[in-house]
Amino acid sequence: MIRTRAGLVSALALAAALGVSACSTTRGSDMPPLPASADAPVDYARDIHSYARPEIARVRHVALDLQADFSAKTLSGTAALDIQGVAGANEIILDVRDMDIRSVSDASGRPLQFETGASDPILGQPLTIRFPALSAGETRRIVIDYSTRPNAAALQWLSPQQTAGGQKPYLFSQGQAILTRTWVPTQDSPGIRQTYDARITAPADLTVVMSAEMLTKGGEAAADGRKAWRFRMTNPIPPYLIALGIGDLAFAPLDERTGVWTEPGRLPASAHELEPTAAMVDAAEKLYGPYRWGRYDLLVLPPSFPFGGMENPRLTFATPTIIAGDRSLVSLVAHELAHSWSGNLVTNATWSDFWLNEGFTVYFENRIMEAVYGRDRAMQEQVLGYDSLQETLATLPAADTRLKIELQGRDPDDGLTDVAYEKGALFLRTIERVVGRERFDAWLTGYFDRNAFRPMTTEQFLADIREHLTRNDPVLEQQLQMNAWIYQPGLPSNAVAPTSPAFAPVDAAAVAFFRDKGPASAIPWSGWNTQQRQRFLGWRPEGLRANADWLTAAQLADLQSTLNLTNEGNAELTFAWLQIAMAHRYQPAVPTVERFLTEQGRRKFVLPLFTTLWGEGDWGRTLARRIYAQARPLYHPVTTGSVDQLVGRS
Structure with missing residues (x-):
């Protein structure tokens, strides 16, 4: 009322x-x-x-x-x-x-x-x-x-x-x-x-x-x-x-109810890359009930699209940066597909309840990835998400690390952080761990059915889960700490960090190169998947979360040439490398960052890179202004709205 x-x-x-x-x-x-x-x-x-x-x-x-x-x-x-x-x-x-x-x-x-x-x-x-x-x-x-x-x-x-x-x-x-x-x-x-x-x-x-x-x-x-x-x-x-x-636009079917739209010249590569979509729809239905929207197609857009994907019903809008050539970034498809239940079917009533869309979707996405690609791949994705969440929690004001966020007088995009996505998913995984997967899945299936095509507030979510899952059991309530997860900053004491054995050799190689100054030739790069490579490039010295000088020029040159990072075709890996290079004012990587920032407008990549440059004093700010003057006309207003605030452009 x-x-x-x-x-x-x-x-x-x-x-x-x-x-x-x-x-x-x-x-x-x-x-x-x-x-x-x-x-x-x-x-x-x-x-x-x-x-x-x-x-x-x-x-x-x-x-x-x-x-x-x-x-x-x-x-x-x-x-x-x-x-x-x-x-x-x-x-x-x-x-x-x-x-x-x-x-x-x-x-x-x-x-x-x-x-x-x-x-x-x-x-x-x-x-x-x-x-x-x-x-x-x-x-x-x-x-x-x-x-x-x-x-x-x-x-x-x-x-x-x-x-x-x-x-x-x-x-x-x-x-x-x-x-x-x-x-x-x-x-x-x-x-x-x-x-x-x-x-x-x-x-x-x-x-x-x-x-x-x-x-x-x-x-x-x-x-x-x-x-x-x-x-x-x-x-x-x-x-x-x-x-x-x-x-x-041209169209290619993937099966009888899924397909890909994109520009004709990009259609073969896009259709090949997104072929797993049909299997993902089948897996999603087996998890949490029928897909209620008829077709599920994707539109691979020009590079200026500001997001990785947008869950528009029947037609997910997707960035071309997911076309990596090896289907290594298709978790984005799993994410947007999952929105067909969490977001499109049951929708946050207000933008302060945004975590109800994204936290549920990241959880569901990971379950789809587990069903299609196996537990190990899913755990790697979980760990990368958790690492990103830790960086976010370290940089945001405490009040903005709550799931139920206060947005009075603010743009709702201020709530579009890893708190809604990764903290929300970690909360749901905590509930699953405490009550058991079978019991949790039964509740979540019922949650989607009971609330289909309806708005949902955080308080209504709590009422639903207490009525249909916890049954207001005081012992279980204490174990779950639901109010602390939702209304308190940071992570509650029952949060458990995910782990993946696939990252153990990656971490050892990172220590050997980054800390112990070993040669890049010792990095087993060719034997790693994309997620392991992301983990390696995301390594930072203990206690150093912000970008800072921690590599020598010789190490940077060794890394760039040995791993061929100048010609890397995977956007996630290019982004991770450029974050390192720009934090060190590594001049040989400047042509790469110029090309990367003027060839795509995905805010996930654009804003952090400009933020890194902006933090590098006159060197970085001069470079940022020059690149942004060229790139800004190519970006969607969602992206320019964020970068404009950073560089002080009216």
Whole structure:
């Protein structure tokens, strides 16, 4: 329950009054029926990152009819919203940012009164639309005629030169966390689930894909020689999962329900690399129940995509940096697939509850990797994650090392750290260790079923696990320390660091080279997998977590030449090497860092490398400014927003 102008209004009463399905379109041809949980009453948590007041009136369905103009870098057209509310509600509040609203009307075309409020640099503006009072259970359609702006932060418009083919432009969206409001006027809160359909018109030589079922294979003729593409998503989703891609795209199936989209020249390599996807879907279903989204395809994007992957339903958006040639980085696919349960099915109600998406997903990802690749590979991934978590815990303010994070007045991206991901997963592994895997798996399967297509708060999670797993057993509660994991900084006393015997020879080789100054020729590099190589390059002297000078120039030269790090094709290994090289101001690696930072825009790599350079005084800052001036136009706003803060660029 949250406070409104009329006082305290229960969303339970609202849902009971509505009494209708969340789905306003026919079910997709390959989509299973919605469970009863999808229509159960929702007690909306207050979302500090949205102006919406869903306890009064909420969006149930979005119908987009947009035209992509690559020359103007805009999407323009209409968003028709199906809304519902309590009896007597006469307005709805949406979230918009950097958007031009031309008009608002009802389903018959009659104008409706609307106004936008003051603009906040993080939240954007409230868009308030007024209409005749709603009746109990009524669904009303409002139509918004609008256009995005070229600076819409969710959208990146790429020139042909920024693509692999070099001949045609490209557009992709990235909505998480609160950027959907820059291209779709709706209630942009993860707790307000919505179905959607879309008609997207684009140049005839481009292909349109979305996070939804494609209804027009190959598109259909539209005005001015363009093509229109139609889509529908009949599962209610949080609005950050509405996603769009337009470009020169080709498709290759992996099996009957999985496949890969990407630029034609990259399709053979991408399809080969991502071939394990089909086996991962099978493994995930055996672990925690049916995949409820029909198809599971991937879109391998141009290098400027800011994340490793984005779990857009039916169509994971992925960075090309996972195409390593040896399938060594496909845990990213396992991660985004796992989101089809943890995140897309059961969603954090607010961004302070983000760990419920990512902690569960990292845990689930590792179980998929174990099922497909074996326990040893899974444990290596766990150890690397734990090492990364230790570095994060050492650098963040204590308050930001809690799972339930305070984000008042902050961008929700501030919570996108290894605390949500790795501490969250470690918490779940702790529960599994204490209660046993069989018992934990039974609870987790039930958790996904009971809460399918629903928002989840941390407090609701605790209520669920106490009712269905711990049974409020005081002894078990004491063993698990759940409140300490969630609400206290750092790691509780029952945290156990994962170990992998595969890393013992790696650690010995690291000590021999880094500490004892042995030759790089003694490193058994060729016999290691990627995870072992990451462990080696991540080694630091005891007590030294921050970058510092701890290698000689001769060692750096030996390492670079012997391991051929200048020509390393694996992005994770290149990144790990450059972190060492730049911390030592190693000039021979400067061409490599320049190339790496101007050929891809994945924030996981870009921000830490610029941070390292920035910490190296005049040498590093001069280099950072020079590279960033060249690279910034290539990056998505998600990445530039972070790096701009570092280098002080307005």
